[in-house]
Amino acid sequence: MDEAIKMKAENVNFFYGKTQALKDVSLDIHAHSVTAIIGPSGCGKSTFIRLLNRMNDLIPHAQLIGRVYLDCQDVFSHAADPVELRRRVGMVFQKPNPFPKSIFENIAYGLHVNNIKDKDFVETRVIESLKKAALWEEVRHRLHESALKLSGGQQQRLCIARCLAVSPEVILFDEPCASLDPISTAKIEELILELKKEYTIVIVTHNMQQAARVADYTAFFLLGELIEFNKTQELFTAPKDKRTEAYITGRFG
Amino acid sequence: MYIKEKIYRWIFTVLAFSSFVFLVGIIIVLFRESLPLFQKVRLFDFLLGRFWYPTYDPPEFGILPLILASVWVTCGALCVCVPLGIGSALFLNELATPGQRAVLKPLIEILASIPSIVYGFFGMVVLAPFLQQLLHIPVGLCAFSASLILGIMAVPTVCSIAEDALSYVPRSFREASFAVGANRWQTLTKVVIPAAGSGISTAIILGISRAIGETMTVLMVAGGAAVIPTSFFMPVRPMTAAIAAEMGEAPMGGLHYRALFSIALILFLITFLFNIIAELVSRRFRLKLGLAQ
Numbered sequence: 001m002d003e004a005i006k007m008k009a010e011n012v013n014f015f016y017g018k019t020q021a022l023k024d025v026s027l028d029i030h031a032h033s034v035t036a037i038i039g040p041s042g043c044g045k046s047t048f049i050r051l052l053n054r055m056n057d058l059i060p061h062a063q064l065i066g067r068v069y070l071d072c073q074d075v076f077s078h079a080a081d082p083v084e085l086r087r088r089v090g091m092v093f094q095k096p097n098p099f100p101k102s103i104f105e106n107i108a109y110g111l112h113v114n115n116i117k118d119k120d121f122v123e124t125r126v127i128e129s130l131k132k133a134a135l136w137e138e139v140r141h142r143l144h145e146s147a148l149k150l151s152g153g154q155q156q157r158l159c160i161a162r163c164l165a166v167s168p169e170v171i172l173f174d175e176p177c178a179s180l181d182p183i184s185t186a187k188i189e190e191l192i193l194e195l196k197k198e199y200t201i202v203i204v205t206h207n208m209q210q211a212a213r214v215a216d217y218t219a220f221f222l223l224g225e226l227i228e229f230n231k232t233q234e235l236f237t238a239p240k241d242k243r244t245e246a247y248i249t250g251r252f253g
Numbered sequence: 254m255y256i257k258e259k260i261y262r263w264i265f266t267v268l269a270f271s272s273f274v275f276l277v278g279i280i281i282v283l284f285r286e287s288l289p290l291f292q293k294v295r296l297f298d299f300l301l302g303r304f305w306y307p308t309y310d311p312p313e314f315g316i317l318p319l320i321l322a323s324v325w326v327t328c329g330a331l332c333v334c335v336p337l338g339i340g341s342a343l344f345l346n347e348l349a350t351p352g353q354r355a356v357l358k359p360l361i362e363i364l365a366s367i368p369s370i371v372y373g374f375f376g377m378v379v380l381a382p383f384l385q386q387l388l389h390i391p392v393g394l395c396a397f398s399a400s401l402i403l404g405i406m407a408v409p410t411v412c413s414i415a416e417d418a419l420s421y422v423p424r425s426f427r428e429a430s431f432a433v434g435a436n437r438w439q440t441l442t443k444v445v446i447p448a449a450g451s452g453i454s455t456a457i458i459l460g461i462s463r464a465i466g467e468t469m470t471v472l473m474v475a476g477g478a479a480v481i482p483t484s485f486f487m488p489v490r491p492m493t494a495a496i497a498a499e500m501g502e503a504p505m506g507g508l509h510y511r512a513l514f515s516i517a518l519i520l521f522l523i524t525f526l527f528n529i530i531a532e533l534v535s536r537r538f539r540l541k542l543g544l545a546q
Contacts, residue, residue, distance in 0.1 A: 055428065060351065087434030097425035100448055110433030113443065159429070166433050 006031040006170060006200040007052060007089075012066035014047055016059065021047045023224045025066075029170070029217075034192060034201045036215030036232065038208055040247070043221040045204045049172050052202065053089040054082040070170070087114060090168035094175040096155035098147035098162075103139050106147045106158060110166040125165055133161035134191055153184025160191065171195065173203040177210065189214050208248055212236055220244045283518045290314070290511035299515065305479040305490075307499065307509040314512045316519075318481045322489035323465055323520075325482050326399045326475060330464040333404020335457055338411025342456075345412075346419040347441060358416075365409035373473030376402040381474065390486045392476060397485040399475035403464045411460040418452020418538065419445060451538035458531040462524040468493035492516050 007029040014022040022044045029035050029052075037045040050056045051068055054075065068075050075085050087110075098106050107126045116122060126143075130136040135157040139150070147158055156176060163171060173192070177185040192201060192214050205211050211218050212232060219229040220241075228235060228244045239245040290299070294314050302315015341361060345354055380401065381393030390397075422445050430440040446453070476488020479495065490498075496513050503509040 053432065055431065058427075058431070083434050083436050086432055091428075091432040093425060093428060093432075095425060097423070097429045099426060099429065099444060109430070109443070110435075113430070113433065113435035113439045162429070162433060 004031040005029065006071065007202075008069040008072075009048070009051070010067040010069070012048070012051065012064065012068065014044075014051065014056070014065075015063045017061045021224050022051075025221075025224075025226045027219055027226060027229055029200060029202055031200050032196055032198075033216040034196050034203060034214050035217045035219065036211035037202065037204045037219045037221060038206065038211050038247075039221035039227075041206065042223075044224040045221045046174055047224075048221065049091075049174055049202055049204045052170070052172055053086045053091055055086075055091065057082055087166050088168055089170040089172060090163035090166065091172045091174065092156070092159050092163055092176050094178045096152055096159050096179070098150070098155050098158050100146065100148055102144045103147050103150070103158060104143040107162050107165045110162060114166060126161075129161040129165040132164050132195070133157045134187065134194075135161055151184075153180050153187060156180060156184065156188060157191065160188075160195075164195075168199065170200045170202065173201065173205075175204050175206065177205070177207070185210075208236075220247060222247070280521075283514060283521060287511055287514035287518045290508060290515050293508060294512070299512070300519075303481060305495070307503070307512060312508060314508070316492070316495075316512075316516055318479050319490055319492045319495050319516065320519075321481055322396065322475065322479075323491040323493070325396050325485065325489060326403060326471060326491050327461060327464045329396060329400025329485060330403035330407055331457070331461065333401055334407035334411050334460050334464070337404070338408045338456065338460065339415050339453060341408070341412045342415035342419055342453075343441070345416050347437075347445075361409050361412050364405070365413075369406065369467060369469040370473075372402050372406055373470045376470060376474035388486070392486075392488055394474055394476040394488055395486050396475060396482055396489045399471050399489070399491075400485070402470050402474055403467055406467060406470065407460040407463045410463045411456045414456035414459060415449075415453045418449040418456065421452065421539075422448045449538075451534045455531045455535040455538065458527050458534065462527040462531075465527075466493065466520065466524050468497050472497050492520050496520075 005028045009025055009027045012022055012025045013020065025044075025048060027048075037048060039045050047056065051064065052075075056062050056064075064076060070085065070089065074080060075082075099109065101109070104126055107129055108122050111122050111125060116125075127136065130139065135154060138154060139158075147155065150158060160171075160176075177188055180188065189210065192203065195201060196216075203211075203214065215232045217229065218232045218235045220227045220235065220239075220243075222243055228239060228241045230240070235244065236248055239248060299314055299316060300320070301317050302313060303317050304313040304315045305318055306313040341357070345357060349357060376398055377394065381395075381398050383393070384390065384398055385393035426444050426448055427440055430444045435443070471491045472494040475491055475494055477490050477494060477498065478488040479490040480487070482489045496516055499509070500513055503513055
């Protein structure tokens with residue numbers, strides 16, 4: 001491997017009650033690269049990404065067998081703290097979900113809950129995050145207005161800024177463009193390419209062109225199994241598995 | 254077929270508008286029966302008069318003691334129903350396992366289905382003597398006992414409305430909070446409760462109207478003395494209790510009768526006001542969460 005492995009899933013099986021959502025998935029996520037997860041609905045791609053920051057902990061009767069590592073540390077071990085993990089592994093959701101607070105407070109929230117109280121520092125960090133999320137120019141004069149007044153695309157970039165403010169190492173995008181128009185989508189994609197210089201990125205998408213455009217690596221999931229994982233270019237031009245080929249040529253899903 | 258449909262439509266329209274008719278009818282009666290009082294008694298003397306001696310000669314119709322009794326008892330009830338109701342709502346929504354929820358929620362709702370006379374009995378027979386012994390107070394039937402019982406009675410109202418408000422907070426808010434490294438407590442106090450804030454206020458306001466309008470319990474437990482309260486351990490006579498206790502003895506059409514109707518009118522205006530405030534606040538709540546226009 002030419003790049004360091006940032007996160008690693010090892011023989012992961014995941015159950016919602018008795019339904020098995022993931023079957024023996026092993027996957028390496030390379031540092032400072034974009035890893036896309038594609039597959040038809042219900043293939044377990046969202047379940048998988050939500051394991052990486054233990055978001056699935058909130059679901060009752062869910063059960064995990066297998067291991068997930070962040071920098072070689074088992075994130076599900078008893079000593080591991082999910083709160084600390086989520087600070088290091090941020091997440092941007094399918095639907096923009098700003099809090100009903102001001103733009104400024106939305107971004108400062110992550111700092112406040114992590115006990116960072118120094119006002120100057122918070123302000124600098126808010127501005128910095130908005131700039132990184134390519135939103136600063138649009139909102140610089142109305143930082144104290146409600147975040148809900150922003151358009152959908154702006155709200156999603158605000159959510160990205162909120163995530164960046166706590167300086168995560170990995171950012172998980174769970175279908176971040178599912179509810180956005182093509183122009184907002186293009187902006188987010190551009191942003192992802194910019195962000196990968198500093199962060200490790202995992203993105204779930206049902207849009208194969210999007211995966212082809214932004215991802216260095218692509219994983220194809222089907223019915224809870226990881227069918228194929230490779231460099232994006234190779235996966236799309238020379239798929240090794242027939243099912244991958246069928247999916248990317250649009251024969252199902 | 255067509256005629257039949259028209260008839261159905263007509264029947265249900267009438268049924269739906271009947272409550273409007275009742276409301277208007279009640280308001281008309283309240284005003285008609287009470288307003289003549291103010292030809293004899295000044296509104297100012299009525300509202301702020303310190304003596305309620307309706308059967309003396311000459312009678313005095315000052316309802317300040319009754320208003321204050323209602324205020325004291327309602328405030329006392331709030332001190333009970335707000336922590337209990339909102340605490341239970343938070344527990345049900347945030348901490349309870351599905352099993353605990355399945356047991357607790359119906360239990361709290363059963364509390365609402367107990368007739369108020371039963372609460373009254375409980376207050377008279379169990380609570381009042383118990384408090385009298387425990388606190389060494391001269392009478393057990395006092396503002397304090399009435400507050401406790403009223404507070405317990407208002408718990409289901411407060412709890413179920415606050416619980417609804419909490420459950421309306423979208424899951425995405427919680428997820429967003431967890432995703433930046435907030436723990437459960439921070440998510441609850443900084444995101445969920447502020448987002449549900451006006452819904453919770455509505456719950457409290459409706460709890461107030463419930464407590465202030467309750468009659469049977471205060472009639473039985475509050476003690477009944479129409480004097481300006483100076484302590485929670487004094488017997489008091491809230492507005493509702495005065496009406497219920499005296500209406501039977503007041504000659505119809507007389508001044509006393511009119512004065513009781515005037516009390517009812519004021520009570521109605523108070524609860525009406527509270528309900529309007531609750532409606533406005535909860536509308537703001539739905540707007541804030543983007544749930545409705």
